[in-house]
Amino acid sequence: MAPGADVDPATAPFFRDLDEEAHAGLRGLLQRARFDPGEILWQQGAAADGAHVIERGTVEVSRRLPDGDSQSLATAGAGEILGELGLFGEGRRSGEARAVDKVATVFLSRDAVNMLASHPSTAITSLRRRCCHVGAARLRRRHAALAETLPAGDQPHPPLATPSVVDLSAAAWDSYVPKLSFFADWGPDELESLRARARIVSVPRQTWLYRRGDLPASCHVVVNGVLVERIERGPKAVKTGVVGPGRASGYVGIVLGSEHSVAAVAYERAVLMELQTEVFAELYDGRNQVSRRFVESFHRDVMVAVRQAERPHITVAAGVE
Amino acid sequence: MLFDAERSLVKQSYDSRLTSSNVNLAGFGMVAWDARLRNPAEPLTYRTTSLPVYDRNLRSIARKLCPNSFVGHVRGTRLLDEEVVSTQNLHPFRYPDTTVALSHNGILRSFPELRFALVDHMREEWAAAIEGTTDSEWIYALILSQLPSGETPDADGLATAVRRALAIVRRCWSEHGVETSSPLNLVVATPSALAATRFSLFYGWHVDDDPLLDIAGPYASLWYSLTDSFAADRGGRDGDARAFVLASEPLTGDDGAWFEVPEYSMVTATYDAGELTVAVEDLLV
Numbered sequence: 225m226a227p228g229a230d231v232d233p234a235t236a237p238f239f240r241d242l243d244e245e246a247h248a249g250l251r252g253l254l255q256r257a258r259f260d261p262g263e264i265l266w267q268q269g270a271a272a273d274g275a276h277v278i279e280r281g282t283v284e285v286s287r288r289l290p291d292g293d294s295q296s297l298a299t300a301g302a303g304e305i306l307g308e309l310g311l312f313g314e315g316r317r318s319g320e321a322r323a324v325d326k327v328a329t330v331f332l333s334r335d336a337v338n339m340l341a342s343h344p345s346t347a348i349t350s351l352r353r354r355c356c357h358v359g360a361a362r363l364r365r366r367h368a369a370l371a372e373t374l375p376a377g378d379q380p381h382p383p384l385a386t387p388s389v390v391d392l393s394a395a396a397w398d399s400y401v402p403k404l405s406f407f408a409d410w411g412p413d414e415l416e417s418l419r420a421r422a423r424i425v426s427v428p429r430q431t432w433l434y435r436r437g438d439l440p441a442s443c444h445v446v447v448n449g450v451l452v453e454r455i456e457r458g459p460k461a462v463k464t465g466v467v468g469p470g471r472a473s474g475y476v477g478i479v480l481g482s483e484h485s486v487a488a489v490a491y492e493r494a495v496l497m498e499l500q501t502e503v504f505a506e507l508y509d510g511r512n513q514v515s516r517r518f519v520e521s522f523h524r525d526v527m528v529a530v531r532q533a534e535r536p537h538i539t540v541a542a543g544v545e
Numbered sequence: 546m547l548f549d550a551e552r553s554l555v556k557q558s559y560d561s562r563l564t565s566s567n568v569n570l571a572g573f574g575m576v577a578w579d580a581r582l583r584n585p586a587e588p589l590t591y592r593t594t595s596l597p598v599y600d601r602n603l604r605s606i607a608r609k610l611c612p613n614s615f616v617g618h619v620r621g622t623r624l625l626d627e628e629v630v631s632t633q634n635l636h637p638f639r640y641p642d643t644t645v646a647l648s649h650n651g652i653l654r655s656f657p658e659l660r661f662a663l664v665d666h667m668r669e670e671w672a673a674a675i676e677g678t679t680d681s682e683w684i685y686a687l688i689l690s691q692l693p694s695g696e697t698p699d700a701d702g703l704a705t706a707v708r709r710a711l712a713i714v715r716r717c718w719s720e721h722g723v724e725t726s727s728p729l730n731l732v733v734a735t736p737s738a739l740a741a742t743r744f745s746l747f748y749g750w751h752v753d754d755d756p757l758l759d760i761a762g763p764y765a766s767l768w769y770s771l772t773d774s775f776a777a778d779r780g781g782r783d784g785d786a787r788a789f790v791l792a793s794e795p796l797t798g799d800d801g802a803w804f805e806v807p808e809y810s811m812v813t814a815t816y817d818a819g820e821l822t823v824a825v826e827d828l829l830v
Contacts, residue, residue, distance in 0.1 A: 269799070269800070288801045448751075449749040450749040452809060461827065463807050468748060468749045468764070469749045469751075491748070491829060492724075492750065535805050
């Protein structure tokens with residue numbers, strides 16, 4: 225990687241859509257990088273240290289599979305971000321990124337993001353929201369590609385569950401909910417604010433919460449039990465993710481304004497925190513403390529979902545009758 | 546696989562990456578079927594409650610072993626007074642009158658209170674054969690009871706018996722109003738076939754005073770690899786250049802050589818006339 229000059233975030237692809245405060249926070253943190261054809265941006269398994277936004281050229285991401293073959297995961301061009309999972313938290317690269325031709329990128333390091341997060345500003349929330357959108361779009365593309373690998377044809381599905389509204393005791397709100405990973409950093413006042421807006425529902429085992437292609441009316445955070453996200457087509461299905469306590473489901477369509485890209489089936493009886501689309505929109509706008517907390521938790525969940533969906537078995541070995 | 550691999554099974558007794566406690570100090574066990582040994586249907590069986598990393602006998606046996614089929618297990622237990630560390634409680638379990646062996650990673654919660662509900666679903670000979678105090682041995686006896694008598698089952702037969710046994714446990718536990726997350730990653734094997742689960746009963750349901758309560762805890766792990774790296778050590782027998790290896794975490798340092806078994810899955814593998822067949826199916830019990 226040949227280092228280049230600092231970049232103005234207000235004119236850089238991907239970052240230019242962020243707000244003024246984010247631009248101010250990112251100033252001095254973006255770096256330009258250049259790669260020759262065939263040059264490796266990162267190796268599979270390397271520690272993830274940041275993300276590249278492609279300004280010019282094409283990058284192919286591929287993965288070495290357990291059987292020794294190589295699988296192309298994506299080809300990205302100008303304006304697209306690669307490696308954004310490496311911006312937040314520890315992690316390793318799930319594939320190798322290689323420049324197809326002459327490539328120029330804007331690089332943002334995880335260290336820079338940590339620095340940004342250490343100052344009180346909305347910049348980090350804006351960045352997280354942008355990454356959520358990228359993650360949701362990535363999941364949707366992945367789901368569509370997986371559906372294409374399954375044989376055509378419709379299969380009759382069981383009817384959708386009718387969630388029944390249940391009470392979650394005050395003790396559960398005080399002692400159990402804060403232990404869930406989604407609410408790990410939430411304060412009592414923030415949880416109380418969410419409690420006023422969310423609905424707690426229960427769905428029986430082996431029922432469908434939503435189907436692929438349905439328009440989302442709500443999304444859910446699992447309190448107890450488990451949802452399995454699946455893509456059904458013809459007689460086959462692929463499990464794309466397992467959503468247990470403290471994980472969220474059903475948001476891809478809401479974030480992207482589209483239909484559900486997977487189905488969700490309760491493999492165990494489940495108690496869920498239901499957020500109607502308008503409640504989700506309020507929580508996701510990043511304008512107050514509760515919303516910023518929500519965006520942070522939601523973004524963590526999106527990263528987990530993307531990692532789950534990129535596991536090799538999902539594409540190679542998870543075809544199930 | 547036992548000692549030399551970067552993340553070998555023996556190493557996992559004191560430094561496992563993907564189990565909740567990181568240590569599995571309650572003993573080691575293995576069964577190994579080798580077609581060249583006398584009475585090949587009878588596996589070489591070895592169990593010890595001592596730490597396998599210091600076990601020179603095990604190291605010596607491992608150097609000489611070249612099995613067709615092998616199941617090894619390092620046992621972890623909760624750090625509680627009521628746990629019993631003994632050879633009777635070591636996996637894999639295999640009773641003398643069957644070719645089927647079982648090992649289990651996980652815990653069937655509320656087992657001490659509810660185990661007798663399972664007796665009605667066991668054949669007398671298997672219920673009477675139980676020697677130890679573990680949930681795993683009871684599950685073993687329950688699975689044996691779902692198999693036809695006197696036959697060596699193929700992989701499909703093993704998988705069917707496991708599904709039936711899991712359904713019985715679910716029904717018995719639900720009837721008693723107990724629905725608490727119970728990881729049941731099972732490996733059931735014969736000299737030529739295997740069925741394994743990555744499965745948790747009542748996943749996502751907890752009791753507050755559970756000493757193992759870990760709400761954010763991940764689903765118990767299971768990985769597999771179709772590799773020649775272990776088969777190469779086996780003396781280059783005809784037709785067995787590749788081996789199917791299933792483990793709770795990748796045994797080699799390179800995770801890229803391993804597939805993660807999807808949650809709620811049944812893996813079956815058959816080795817027949819030099820042909821290795823592997824399948825992964827959904828497991829919704």
